[in-house]
Amino acid sequence: MLAFSLIGAPASADELRPAVIELTQRSAGKWILEWKLPVAANAGGMAGAYADPVIPDGCAFTADPVRRAAPLALLGSARLRCDSDLSDGRFGLGGLTGRADAIARFVPLDRPVQTFRLTADAPAARIAAEPDRWAVAADYFVIGTEHILLGWDHLLFVIALALLVRRGWAVVKAATAFTVAHSITLTAATLGYTGLPGRPVEALIALSIVFLAVELVRAVGQPERLTWTRRAPWLVAFVFGLLHGFGFAGALAEIGLPQTEIASALIAFNLGVEAGQIAVIAVLLALVAGLTRFAPKAENPAIRIAAYGIGITGSFWLIERVVS
Structure with a gap:
């Protein structure tokens, strides 16, 4: 049983390289959306070569997203114009399936940074007015496991x-x-x-x-x-x-x-x-x-x-x- 479990193991190490998407405020109404899809995450369940970013209601792309390949990762970025408060808005990565997961970060200028774990069942995060300490702890406990x-x-x-x-x-x-x-x-x-x-x-x-x-x-x-x-x-x-x-x-x-x-x-x-x-x-x-x-x-x-x-x-x- 031990031998078969080892034979069936993946041939790569440190499989925890989740996809990451970050929404960062640059100035009033102007935001940058950046995402990174490691090859392991993409192979583990991403739909298509590139996952589609999910942006909050009230935001719009000011130009077409830019996508490019990097060693062991797929990168993307886009500029957004957001004309409303993003509290209770949702952003994330569409196309997460199976066991694939991602980390989402919300980085405003005047409020604390919020970090979320995305899954196939919850591919978008809901931005809170204030970070939830217990939700953060639960997410990072799962990440550590x-x-x-x-x-x-x-x-x-x-x-x-x-x-x-x-x-x-x-x-x-x-x-x-x-x-x-x-x-x-x-x-x-x-x-x-x-x-x-x-x-x-x-x-x-x-x-x-x-x-x-x-x-x-x-x-x-x-x-x-x-x-x-x-x-x-x-x-x-x-x-x-x-x-x-x-x-x-x-x-x-x-x-x-x-x-x-x-x-x-x-x-x-x-x-x-x-x-x-x-x-x-x-x-x-x-x-x-x-x-x-x-x-x-x-x-x-x-x-x-x-x-x-x-x-x-x-x-x-x-x-x-x-x-x-």
């Missing part, structure tokens, strides 16, 4: 860590250490206290996956050999968690944070990541426990196959991120 579940580089690290440790309390300690570490660097990077270039961080994250895969193969083949990773998995998880936090921060930077609700959005995003992580670990340990009980002879071969699958995937990402 999606990031750990769809961001396969982070997810494979968690899977490899759980397979390496396997013991209930030890897994909890290692997972908690990973969460605390990535929360530290995520928060620090998001608030501008520190930061690392995105490309080297992504390569090192891939290297961390390869490292754990090698440790997992050794643990199956040489169970008596206690490496530092097997002696103190929480410490290794903490060190690599600091690195993964910069990766989370990069994804969150693309989405953006509402200026008036930075703290609640950041906390909700972290809680969402943790919830997704706990769900994955719980399912994985249940699968391993079932394998141990009903097919004990298949346990080590299955974990070895999973380790090689994780290692090959991590190696591919490492090479791709170093040479590209």
Whole structure:
């Protein structure tokens, strides 16, 4: 089951690159609408090559929208004239279907920035007179959960860590250490206290996956050999968690944070990541426990196959991120 789940996984990492649309006020009555459709989002359910922007009632295009292709993304922009207050107006992206989602940002000159999550069921956001703190927290909780579940580089690290440790309390300690570490660097990077270039961080994250895969193969083949990773998995998880936090921060930077609700959005995003992580670990340990009980002879071969699958995937990402 583990082998088939890995084989069926996407061949790309960090799938959380949602479409983004931003409505920004330039002066009285003049607005700029800009949108970005990552290739992954477009392939995941956009109707046609370009999604159609939805603009509020009372607004009109002053010229035809401009669309162009960029590396791994489709970009668009348009100038609008809005002759009324946009409170209770709606804007977003038409054509979202299936699991595709998007982030919408409303940036007026005289009011706080508002951020919304768009889905196929709700492809347009309703602009509020004042931002709703709980709605922001709920949206960012879902975004955080999606990031750990769809961001396969982070997810494979968690899977490899759980397979390496396997013991209930030890897994909890290692997972908690990973969460605390990535929360530290995520928060620090998001608030501008520190930061690392995105490309080297992504390569090192891939290297961390390869490292754990090698440790997992050794643990199956040489169970008596206690490496530092097997002696103190929480410490290794903490060190690599600091690195993964910069990766989370990069994804969150693309989405953006509402200026008036930075703290609640950041906390909700972290809680969402943790919830997704706990769900994955719980399912994985249940699968391993079932394998141990009903097919004990298949346990080590299955974990070895999973380790090689994780290692090959991590190696591919490492090479791709170093040479590209």
